[in-house]
Amino acid sequence: MLAQKFSLSLNSKTTVPVRTAFLLLCLVPVASVMAAQKVAAPPVYLDSHADPESRVTALLAAMTLDEKIHALSTDPSVPRLGVAGTNHVEGLHGLALGGPGHWEGHSEGRTMLNVIPTTQFPQSRGLGQTWDPALLQKAAAQEAYETRFAFGKYHRGGLVVRAPNADLSRDPRWGRGEESYGEDPFLVGTLATAFAHGLQGDDPHVWMTASLLKHFLANSNEDGRDGSSSNFDARLFHEYYAVPFRMAIEEGHADAMMTSYNAWNSVPMTANPVVRDVVMAQWGLDGIVCTDAGALTNMVKQHHTYATMPEAAAAAIHAGINQFLDDYQQPVRDALQQKLITEQDIDRNLRGVYRVMLHLGLLDPTANSPYSHIGAFDQAQSDPWNTEAPRALVRRATDESIVLLKNTGGALPLDAAKLKSIAVIGQWGDTVALDWYSGTPLLSVTPVEGIRRRAAGASVVFNDGKDEAAAAALAARSEAVIVIVGNHPTCDAGWNKCALPSEGKEAIDRKSLTLPDESLVKAVLAANPHAVVVLQTSFPYTTNWTQEHAPAILEITHNSEEQGTALADVLFGDYNPAGRLTQTWPASLEQLPPMMDYDLRHGRTYLYAEKAPLYPFGFGLSYTSFAYSDLTVTQRGKSIAVQVTVANTGSRAGDEVVQIYAAHQGSTVPRPIEELKAFRRVALRAGEKQVVRFEMPVTSLAYWDEATHRFIVEGDRVEFRAAASSADVRLKHTLLVQP
Numbered sequence: 001m002l003a004q005k006f007s008l009s010l011n012s013k014t015t016v017p018v019r020t021a022f023l024l025l026c027l028v029p030v031a032s033v034m035a036a037q038k039v040a041a042p043p044v045y046l047d048s049h050a051d052p053e054s055r056v057t058a059l060l061a062a063m064t065l066d067e068k069i070h071a072l073s074t075d076p077s078v079p080r081l082g083v084a085g086t087n088h089v090e091g092l093h094g095l096a097l098g099g100p101g102h103w104e105g106h107s108e109g110r111t112m113l114n115v116i117p118t119t120q121f122p123q124s125r126g127l128g129q130t131w132d133p134a135l136l137q138k139a140a141a142q143e144a145y146e147t148r149f150a151f152g153k154y155h156r157g158g159l160v161v162r163a164p165n166a167d168l169s170r171d172p173r174w175g176r177g178e179e180s181y182g183e184d185p186f187l188v189g190t191l192a193t194a195f196a197h198g199l200q201g202d203d204p205h206v207w208m209t210a211s212l213l214k215h216f217l218a219n220s221n222e223d224g225r226d227g228s229s230s231n232f233d234a235r236l237f238h239e240y241y242a243v244p245f246r247m248a249i250e251e252g253h254a255d256a257m258m259t260s261y262n263a264w265n266s267v268p269m270t271a272n273p274v275v276r277d278v279v280m281a282q283w284g285l286d287g288i289v290c291t292d293a294g295a296l297t298n299m300v301k302q303h304h305t306y307a308t309m310p311e312a313a314a315a316a317i318h319a320g321i322n323q324f325l326d327d328y329q330q331p332v333r334d335a336l337q338q339k340l341i342t343e344q345d346i347d348r349n350l351r352g353v354y355r356v357m358l359h360l361g362l363l364d365p366t367a368n369s370p371y372s373h374i375g376a377f378d379q380a381q382s383d384p385w386n387t388e389a390p391r392a393l394v395r396r397a398t399d400e401s402i403v404l405l406k407n408t409g410g411a412l413p414l415d416a417a418k419l420k421s422i423a424v425i426g427q428w429g430d431t432v433a434l435d436w437y438s439g440t441p442l443l444s445v446t447p448v449e450g451i452r453r454r455a456a457g458a459s460v461v462f463n464d465g466k467d468e469a470a471a472a473a474l475a476a477r478s479e480a481v482i483v484i485v486g487n488h489p490t491c492d493a494g495w496n497k498c499a500l501p502s503e504g505k506e507a508i509d510r511k512s513l514t515l516p517d518e519s520l521v522k523a524v525l526a527a528n529p530h531a532v533v534v535l536q537t538s539f540p541y542t543t544n545w546t547q548e549h550a551p552a553i554l555e556i557t558h559n560s561e562e563q564g565t566a567l568a569d570v571l572f573g574d575y576n577p578a579g580r581l582t583q584t585w586p587a588s589l590e591q592l593p594p595m596m597d598y599d600l601r602h603g604r605t606y607l608y609a610e611k612a613p614l615y616p617f618g619f620g621l622s623y624t625s626f627a628y629s630d631l632t633v634t635q636r637g638k639s640i641a642v643q644v645t646v647a648n649t650g651s652r653a654g655d656e657v658v659q660i661y662a663a664h665q666g667s668t669v670p671r672p673i674e675e676l677k678a679f680r681r682v683a684l685r686a687g688e689k690q691v692v693r694f695e696m697p698v699t700s701l702a703y704w705d706e707a708t709h710r711f712i713v714e715g716d717r718v719e720f721r722a723a724a725s726s727a728d729v730r731l732k733h734t735l736l737v738q739p
Helices: 002-006 020-038 052-062 065-071 124-128 133-153 185-200 234-241 243-250 274-280 295-301 309-319 329-337 343-359 388-401 447-454 468-476 518-527 544-549 563-571
Strands: 088-090 160-165 210-216 256-259 288-290 403-407 421-425 459-463 480-486 532-536 552-556 626-636 639-648 654-664 675-684 689-697 703-705 710-712 716-725 728-737
Touching: 052 343, 065 329, 065 343, 124 133, 124 185, 124 388, 133 160, 133 185, 133 388, 160 185, 185 210, 185 234, 185 243, 185 675, 210 243, 210 288, 234 243, 234 703, 274 288, 274 309, 288 343, 295 309, 309 329, 309 343, 388 563, 421 447, 421 468, 447 459, 447 480, 447 563, 459 468, 468 480, 468 518, 480 518, 518 544, 552 563, 626 654, 626 716, 626 728, 639 654, 639 675, 639 716, 639 728, 654 689, 675 689
Parallel strands: 088 160, 160 210, 210 256, 256 288, 421 459, 421 480, 480 532, 532 552
Antiparallel strands: 403 552, 626 639, 639 689, 654 675, 654 716, 703 710, 716 728
């Protein structure tokens, strides 16, 4: 399948240097073997001209059992044979070789070496709010280049990148909601596919890096996650939770994946047969399948699914796991001794690991590498994160991610030329807060810095808002006021610690949706009713009072190194905001089903919720206005063509995110209220019209039939809706779909 899926060339491979110690152990043997070609052919596994599957077979035949067991870690190197492997790195929104998590790339080690600064984009949630797959692909390509560069020049990190996160943010209380692109499977799947493509690159023979998807499957609760079970039927598996993973594997060609801590219907994902039966057999993933950190042990101590560690290790290997992030070696040896697994079982799994190593060109001579110009091959190269191009890309991504939630009476944009005094109030106004999976940016622009640079003729005064009376006094004497409130993505605290119930992060779910500093917003607006509110957040909040009383509200996520620059772009009208929410913001906590109810049909997400939210999925305003006309929907064989004309009817250029939803009117099975089926971010000058066309397969309207275990397209009346959000439908057209 390796050559078939990716058209691997037999004479175009690459290798890159690894850590200094490994250079001595591994690359010298490679050089010796290749030099010996004058008198003898290289081993098949080092022969670039050999069939890839034959190379893997030969390598496994040459490895000892001890080497095979070692290769089940995240470092599959075999120094004795001159085989270079590569470790994992974190990279949800930029390569992480530093940051709050002290990431380095040594398995799960957090030993902080000298930080390597890298380009940092907005959080995944912010990248999702761009609704711009092409932009995410560019961001991922920049990250991949920096990953190759750091690996080559500094011998740091690895080439298997743990990104994107293909999990769905089904509940706003989820502590890791910031890591997800959103709640809709098609949107998240489209963006995850783009990010995976960007990480792996366009070269038809060798990947820039390998995209490792996280976390399969239905991992959206933190409390008790080590032993919890996400319970739902096969229909929701195939129609909702698994969709982004399937799309990223089938369409983005991701060939690596991490299983999640939780169980599905009481079977831990680390040993769930669905990995081999569906992900591998049906979707075609034949590469790396790794556990999450400590997940092997959890199956014994938290899930209590297996009585002993050898039994757990055997179950994981039978399910397809080929890399363990845990203390696994003795359990695997014991499982072999107890005849729970065989060496052939290990061989079968390790094939996937070495397929990925071949994709990365790590078993081939440097001369064949399309990446020989990156990093180690030219030590004089400037570090890519210290150039203007990636900063411009980050600025664009951050601009596109900002959502305008309210703008009464043209409160925004501000006119910098007319302002003499500006107050920036709130503790998050003078920081760029990094999240747990962030790297360390070379430089970052805080909101107050960005505002000062843009409004150079005005006096810009910062107040952290901790003394609300002082903040109100400053607001009262300032012409313009920008109050920035929200949360810190790590709670500004240690592991498993958050001070407030409305805060959350990895290992901690939120217990409240109340905005922590809404009292500050009230004090500032009482002093200056023209104040603009900026919600700098990792998740939705129930900001009902602020929505009712503030004249203008912007929402921005954390972590971007150009956060302040982009915020100033939008505040002062240099950029017309067009970000759209990727998650429903409920009006109250009471609108949500219980946290551990994974059956969406009980009223969760825009797909099934019937109560009016504070802000709907897909929502976002603009400084201009847009009109829709001439919606047509036609079926052409096995595809459906949708066409709609969109016009910019305002006085400013801007982007509109055109969203197409489908609502089934006569289905034989229960369906969502509506489902996103297509979208596009469209740039329009003032007064410009554009015909926007979409082509979608009829199979995108199918449902999963549990009796026959397949998707079925039924003859059904389907209402197609052209919309500005899930709750702002502009035009409708009903089509009788032919299966």
